[in-house]
Amino acid sequence: MKKVKIYITLKQGVLDPQGRAVQESLNTLGYSEVQQARVGKYMELLVDDNEEVEVKIEEMCSKLLANPVIEDYKYTIEEGVVQ
Amino acid sequence: MKFAVVVFPGSNCDRDMYFAAKDALGEEAELVWYQTANLSDYDAILLPGGFSYGDYLRTGAIASTSHIVKEIKQQAELGKPVLGVCNGFQILLEAGLLPGAMLRNKNLKFICHFEGLKVENKNTMFTSAYKDGEIISLPIAHGEGNYYCDEATLQKLKENNQIVFTYTNNPNGSISDIAGIVNQQGNVLGMMPHPERAVEQILGGTDGLKLFKSIVNNWREAHVTSA
Numbered sequence: 001m002k003k004v005k006i007y008i009t010l011k012q013g014v015l016d017p018q019g020r021a022v023q024e025s026l027n028t029l030g031y032s033e034v035q036q037a038r039v040g041k042y043m044e045l046l047v048d049d050n051e052e053v054e055v056k057i058e059e060m061c062s063k064l065l066a067n068p069v070i071e072d073y074k075y076t077i078e079e080g081v082v083q
Numbered sequence: 084m085k086f087a088v089v090v091f092p093g094s095n096c097d098r099d100m101y102f103a104a105k106d107a108l109g110e111e112a113e114l115v116w117y118q119t120a121n122l123s124d125y126d127a128i129l130l131p132g133g134f135s136y137g138d139y140l141r142t143g144a145i146a147s148t149s150h151i152v153k154e155i156k157q158q159a160e161l162g163k164p165v166l167g168v169c170n171g172f173q174i175l176l177e178a179g180l181l182p183g184a185m186l187r188n189k190n191l192k193f194i195c196h197f198e199g200l201k202v203e204n205k206n207t208m209f210t211s212a213y214k215d216g217e218i219i220s221l222p223i224a225h226g227e228g229n230y231y232c233d234e235a236t237l238q239k240l241k242e243n244n245q246i247v248f249t250y251t252n253n254p255n256g257s258i259s260d261i262a263g264i265v266n267q268q269g270n271v272l273g274m275m276p277h278p279e280r281a282v283e284q285i286l287g288g289t290d291g292l293k294l295f296k297s298i299v300n301n302w303r304e305a306h307v308t309s310a
Contacts, residue, residue, distance in 0.1 A: 015186065015189070017188070017189055017256075018191065064144065064148060069183060069184035069231070
Protein backbone atom coordinates (compact mmCIF):
# COMPACT_ATOMS: atom_id res chain seq x y z
CA MET A 1 0.00 0.00 0.00
CA LYS A 2 0.96 3.59 -0.46
CA LYS A 3 0.00 6.42 1.82
CA VAL A 4 -0.76 9.67 0.03
CA LYS A 5 -0.76 12.88 2.03
CA ILE A 6 -2.55 15.72 0.27
CA TYR A 7 -2.39 19.38 1.26
CA ILE A 8 -4.95 21.77 -0.20
CA THR A 9 -4.73 25.53 0.21
CA LEU A 10 -6.52 28.52 -1.22
CA LYS A 11 -4.54 30.07 -4.08
CA GLN A 12 -2.47 33.10 -3.27
CA GLY A 13 -4.58 36.08 -4.21
CA VAL A 14 -7.85 34.35 -3.31
CA LEU A 15 -9.31 36.01 -0.25
CA ASP A 16 -9.27 33.71 2.80
CA PRO A 17 -11.64 35.25 5.36
CA GLN A 18 -11.28 32.23 7.64
CA GLY A 19 -7.49 32.58 7.65
CA ARG A 20 -7.86 36.24 8.38
CA ALA A 21 -10.11 35.53 11.39
CA VAL A 22 -7.55 33.00 12.66
CA GLN A 23 -4.75 35.52 12.26
CA GLU A 24 -6.72 38.18 14.15
CA SER A 25 -7.47 35.70 16.95
CA LEU A 26 -3.78 34.82 17.26
CA ASN A 27 -2.97 38.52 17.39
CA THR A 28 -5.62 38.96 20.10
CA LEU A 29 -3.96 36.18 22.13
CA GLY A 30 -0.78 38.24 22.05
CA TYR A 31 1.02 36.60 19.12
CA SER A 32 1.62 39.88 17.39
CA GLU A 33 4.31 38.32 15.19
CA VAL A 34 1.69 36.48 13.11
CA GLN A 35 1.28 38.50 9.91
CA GLN A 36 -0.85 36.06 7.95
CA ALA A 37 -2.75 32.79 8.38
CA ARG A 38 -4.09 30.66 5.53
CA VAL A 39 -6.44 27.82 6.35
CA GLY A 40 -6.38 24.69 4.19
CA LYS A 41 -7.21 21.00 4.22
CA TYR A 42 -5.18 17.89 4.83
CA MET A 43 -6.20 14.46 3.58
CA GLU A 44 -4.70 10.98 3.74
CA LEU A 45 -5.43 8.25 1.23
CA LEU A 46 -4.36 4.62 1.43
CA VAL A 47 -3.93 3.40 -2.11
CA ASP A 48 -3.23 -0.03 -3.60
CA ASP A 49 0.24 -0.39 -5.10
CA ASN A 50 0.04 0.65 -8.71
CA GLU A 51 2.61 2.03 -11.11
CA GLU A 52 0.38 4.87 -12.24
CA VAL A 53 -0.35 6.10 -8.76
CA GLU A 54 1.08 9.55 -9.33
CA VAL A 55 -0.93 10.11 -12.51
CA LYS A 56 -4.06 8.92 -10.73
CA ILE A 57 -3.50 11.12 -7.68
CA GLU A 58 -2.98 14.09 -9.94
CA GLU A 59 -6.34 13.32 -11.59
CA MET A 60 -8.12 12.85 -8.25
CA CYS A 61 -6.83 16.19 -7.03
CA SER A 62 -7.87 18.15 -10.09
CA LYS A 63 -11.21 16.35 -10.58
CA LEU A 64 -12.51 16.30 -7.03
CA LEU A 65 -10.24 16.81 -4.04
CA ALA A 66 -9.27 20.37 -4.94
CA ASN A 67 -11.08 22.97 -7.03
CA PRO A 68 -8.41 24.36 -9.38
CA VAL A 69 -10.33 27.63 -9.75
CA ILE A 70 -9.62 28.60 -6.14
CA GLU A 71 -7.26 26.02 -4.68
CA ASP A 72 -3.69 24.72 -5.03
CA TYR A 73 -2.64 21.26 -3.96
CA LYS A 74 0.50 19.30 -3.28
CA TYR A 75 1.03 15.75 -2.10
CA THR A 76 3.60 13.25 -0.94
CA ILE A 77 3.54 9.50 -1.52
CA GLU A 78 4.93 7.10 1.08
CA GLU A 79 5.87 3.65 -0.22
CA GLY A 80 5.49 0.29 1.49
CA VAL A 81 2.86 1.24 4.04
CA VAL A 82 1.33 -1.69 5.93
CA GLN A 83 -2.30 -1.18 6.84
CA MET B 84 -44.54 22.15 -19.49
CA LYS B 85 -42.97 19.53 -17.24
CA PHE B 86 -40.36 20.44 -14.62
CA ALA B 87 -38.02 18.05 -12.82
CA VAL B 88 -36.86 19.07 -9.34
CA VAL B 89 -33.75 17.01 -8.62
CA VAL B 90 -33.50 15.93 -4.97
CA PHE B 91 -30.08 15.13 -3.51
CA PRO B 92 -29.47 13.87 0.03
CA GLY B 93 -29.38 17.15 1.94
CA SER B 94 -31.47 19.23 -0.47
CA ASN B 95 -33.89 21.31 1.59
CA CYS B 96 -35.47 23.78 -0.85
CA ASP B 97 -36.83 21.05 -3.11
CA ARG B 98 -40.42 21.44 -1.86
CA ASP B 99 -40.28 25.22 -2.32
CA MET B 100 -39.07 24.71 -5.88
CA TYR B 101 -41.78 22.14 -6.52
CA PHE B 102 -44.41 24.49 -5.11
CA ALA B 103 -43.20 27.34 -7.31
CA ALA B 104 -43.44 25.27 -10.49
CA LYS B 105 -46.57 23.31 -9.65
CA ASP B 106 -48.77 25.67 -7.65
CA ALA B 107 -47.55 29.20 -8.21
CA LEU B 108 -46.87 28.64 -11.90
CA GLY B 109 -49.52 25.96 -12.51
CA GLU B 110 -47.30 23.67 -14.57
CA GLU B 111 -46.46 20.00 -14.21
CA ALA B 112 -43.64 19.26 -11.77
CA GLU B 113 -42.13 16.20 -10.14
CA LEU B 114 -39.60 15.68 -7.38
CA VAL B 115 -37.01 13.23 -8.73
CA TRP B 116 -34.52 11.36 -6.57
CA TYR B 117 -30.98 11.80 -7.88
CA GLN B 118 -30.28 8.06 -8.13
CA THR B 119 -33.34 6.98 -10.07
CA ALA B 120 -34.26 9.86 -12.31
CA ASN B 121 -34.41 9.73 -16.06
CA LEU B 122 -34.39 13.35 -17.13
CA SER B 123 -35.22 12.89 -20.81
CA ASP B 124 -38.96 13.05 -20.04
CA TYR B 125 -38.77 16.59 -18.64
CA ASP B 126 -38.73 19.96 -20.36
CA ALA B 127 -36.73 21.80 -17.70
CA ILE B 128 -34.49 20.84 -14.80
CA LEU B 129 -34.47 22.63 -11.45
CA LEU B 130 -31.64 22.11 -8.95
CA PRO B 131 -32.82 23.26 -5.53
CA GLY B 132 -30.94 24.78 -2.63
CA GLY B 133 -29.84 23.03 0.53
CA PHE B 134 -26.75 21.29 1.79
CA SER B 135 -26.22 18.29 -0.48
CA TYR B 136 -23.97 15.76 1.28
CA GLY B 137 -23.68 18.10 4.24
CA ASP B 138 -21.42 20.43 2.20
CA TYR B 139 -18.63 17.87 2.67
CA LEU B 140 -15.33 18.69 0.91
CA ARG B 141 -16.74 21.80 -0.80
CA THR B 142 -20.32 22.95 -1.35
CA GLY B 143 -21.77 20.98 -4.25
CA ALA B 144 -18.57 19.00 -4.84
CA ILE B 145 -19.83 15.53 -3.92
CA ALA B 146 -23.19 15.98 -5.68
CA SER B 147 -21.36 17.09 -8.83
CA THR B 148 -19.83 13.61 -9.18
CA SER B 149 -23.19 11.79 -9.16
CA HIS B 150 -24.49 10.10 -12.31
CA ILE B 151 -27.43 12.43 -12.61
CA VAL B 152 -25.07 15.31 -13.22
CA LYS B 153 -23.87 13.56 -16.39
CA GLU B 154 -27.48 13.38 -17.44
CA ILE B 155 -28.02 17.04 -16.60
CA LYS B 156 -25.04 17.84 -18.86
CA GLN B 157 -26.58 15.84 -21.72
CA GLN B 158 -29.96 17.56 -21.31
CA ALA B 159 -28.26 20.96 -21.11
CA GLU B 160 -26.46 20.24 -24.38
CA LEU B 161 -29.85 19.63 -25.97
CA GLY B 162 -30.73 23.19 -25.00
CA LYS B 163 -33.17 22.45 -22.18
CA PRO B 164 -33.41 25.08 -19.45
CA VAL B 165 -31.45 24.16 -16.32
CA LEU B 166 -31.83 26.39 -13.24
CA GLY B 167 -29.61 25.93 -10.19
CA VAL B 168 -30.44 27.98 -7.10
CA CYS B 169 -28.08 28.37 -4.14
CA ASN B 170 -26.68 24.85 -3.57
CA GLY B 171 -27.94 24.10 -7.11
CA PHE B 172 -25.68 26.92 -8.38
CA GLN B 173 -22.78 25.52 -6.35
CA ILE B 174 -23.33 22.09 -7.94
CA LEU B 175 -23.38 23.61 -11.46
CA LEU B 176 -20.06 25.35 -10.72
CA GLU B 177 -18.44 22.21 -9.32
CA ALA B 178 -19.72 20.20 -12.29
CA GLY B 179 -18.17 22.69 -14.72
CA LEU B 180 -21.51 23.59 -16.31
CA LEU B 181 -20.83 27.17 -15.27
CA PRO B 182 -17.43 28.86 -14.80
CA GLY B 183 -16.01 30.01 -11.46
CA ALA B 184 -16.25 28.82 -7.86
CA MET B 185 -17.78 29.74 -4.52
CA LEU B 186 -15.92 31.01 -1.47
CA ARG B 187 -17.08 31.58 2.09
CA ASN B 188 -19.00 34.83 2.53
CA LYS B 189 -16.63 37.70 3.15
CA ASN B 190 -17.97 38.24 6.69
CA LEU B 191 -17.91 34.45 7.42
CA LYS B 192 -21.58 34.59 8.38
CA PHE B 193 -24.57 32.69 7.09
CA ILE B 194 -26.72 35.50 5.71
CA CYS B 195 -30.46 35.20 5.37
CA HIS B 196 -32.64 38.13 4.27
CA PHE B 197 -34.19 39.85 1.24
CA GLU B 198 -31.57 41.43 -1.01
CA GLY B 199 -31.89 43.89 -3.89
CA LEU B 200 -30.90 42.62 -7.33
CA LYS B 201 -30.51 44.25 -10.70
CA VAL B 202 -31.56 42.39 -13.84
CA GLU B 203 -28.44 42.87 -15.96
CA ASN B 204 -29.57 40.80 -18.92
CA LYS B 205 -33.22 40.37 -19.78
CA ASN B 206 -32.46 38.62 -23.05
CA THR B 207 -32.34 35.13 -21.59
CA MET B 208 -34.93 32.37 -21.39
CA PHE B 209 -35.00 32.99 -17.64
CA THR B 210 -35.41 36.76 -17.52
CA SER B 211 -37.45 37.86 -20.55
CA ALA B 212 -40.47 38.79 -18.37
CA TYR B 213 -38.38 41.36 -16.46
CA LYS B 214 -37.60 44.87 -17.63
CA ASP B 215 -34.04 45.71 -18.57
CA GLY B 216 -32.22 46.97 -15.48
CA GLU B 217 -35.24 46.20 -13.28
CA ILE B 218 -34.48 46.24 -9.55
CA ILE B 219 -36.08 43.30 -7.79
CA SER B 220 -35.98 41.85 -4.29
CA LEU B 221 -35.33 38.15 -3.59
CA PRO B 222 -34.40 36.24 -0.43
CA ILE B 223 -30.84 35.00 -0.03
CA ALA B 224 -29.78 32.31 2.46
CA HIS B 225 -26.19 31.11 2.23
CA GLY B 226 -22.82 30.85 3.94
CA GLU B 227 -20.83 30.33 0.73
CA GLY B 228 -22.15 32.68 -1.90
CA ASN B 229 -19.01 34.68 -2.53
CA TYR B 230 -18.66 34.10 -6.27
CA TYR B 231 -15.10 34.04 -7.55
CA CYS B 232 -13.48 33.64 -10.97
CA ASP B 233 -10.21 34.78 -12.49
CA GLU B 234 -9.88 38.01 -14.46
CA ALA B 235 -9.97 36.30 -17.89
CA THR B 236 -13.20 34.46 -17.02
CA LEU B 237 -14.76 37.65 -15.69
CA GLN B 238 -13.96 39.46 -18.94
CA LYS B 239 -15.58 36.64 -20.91
CA LEU B 240 -18.69 36.72 -18.71
CA LYS B 241 -18.98 40.45 -19.35
CA GLU B 242 -18.33 40.25 -23.10
CA ASN B 243 -20.92 37.51 -23.59
CA ASN B 244 -23.52 39.17 -21.32
CA GLN B 245 -23.49 36.10 -19.09
CA ILE B 246 -23.95 38.11 -15.90
CA VAL B 247 -27.72 37.98 -15.41
CA PHE B 248 -28.22 39.31 -11.87
CA THR B 249 -26.04 41.56 -9.71
CA TYR B 250 -26.51 42.62 -6.08
CA THR B 251 -27.37 46.28 -5.53
CA ASN B 252 -25.68 46.07 -2.12
CA ASN B 253 -23.16 43.21 -2.32
CA PRO B 254 -23.75 41.11 0.83
CA ASN B 255 -21.09 38.39 0.44
CA GLY B 256 -18.04 39.76 -1.40
CA SER B 257 -18.87 38.32 -4.84
CA ILE B 258 -16.61 39.57 -7.61
CA SER B 259 -18.32 42.34 -9.63
CA ASP B 260 -21.42 41.99 -7.40
CA ILE B 261 -22.37 38.82 -9.29
CA ALA B 262 -25.53 37.07 -8.03
CA GLY B 263 -26.33 34.93 -11.08
CA ILE B 264 -24.75 33.87 -14.38
CA VAL B 265 -25.73 31.87 -17.46
CA ASN B 266 -23.58 29.61 -19.60
CA GLN B 267 -22.54 30.76 -23.06
CA GLN B 268 -25.49 29.01 -24.72
CA GLY B 269 -27.83 30.82 -22.32
CA ASN B 270 -29.81 27.78 -21.13
CA VAL B 271 -28.07 27.08 -17.81
CA LEU B 272 -28.62 29.67 -15.08
CA GLY B 273 -27.02 29.56 -11.63
CA MET B 274 -27.96 32.07 -8.96
CA MET B 275 -27.56 32.37 -5.19
CA PRO B 276 -30.84 34.25 -4.45
CA HIS B 277 -34.02 32.17 -4.18
CA PRO B 278 -36.68 33.07 -6.78
CA GLU B 279 -38.79 30.09 -5.61
CA ARG B 280 -39.19 31.76 -2.22
CA ALA B 281 -40.75 34.86 -3.76
CA VAL B 282 -43.67 33.61 -5.82
CA GLU B 283 -46.62 34.71 -3.65
CA GLN B 284 -47.36 37.88 -1.73
CA ILE B 285 -47.74 35.91 1.48
CA LEU B 286 -44.07 34.85 1.14
CA GLY B 287 -42.98 38.48 1.18
CA GLY B 288 -42.87 39.18 -2.53
CA THR B 289 -43.54 37.92 -6.03
CA ASP B 290 -40.40 39.06 -7.86
CA GLY B 291 -39.28 35.46 -8.36
CA LEU B 292 -42.39 34.43 -10.24
CA LYS B 293 -41.37 36.28 -13.41
CA LEU B 294 -38.30 34.08 -13.66
CA PHE B 295 -40.41 30.93 -13.79
CA LYS B 296 -42.91 32.63 -16.12
CA SER B 297 -40.06 33.53 -18.46
CA ILE B 298 -39.04 29.88 -18.68
CA VAL B 299 -42.59 28.81 -19.52
CA ASN B 300 -43.20 31.64 -22.01
CA ASN B 301 -40.02 30.87 -23.91
CA TRP B 302 -40.70 27.15 -23.90
CA ARG B 303 -44.25 27.71 -25.24
CA GLU B 304 -42.98 29.98 -28.00
CA ALA B 305 -40.51 27.31 -29.09
CA HIS B 306 -42.68 24.21 -28.65
CA VAL B 307 -46.36 25.05 -28.90
CA THR B 308 -47.77 26.13 -32.23
CA SER B 309 -50.87 28.23 -31.93
CA ALA B 310 -54.05 26.60 -33.22
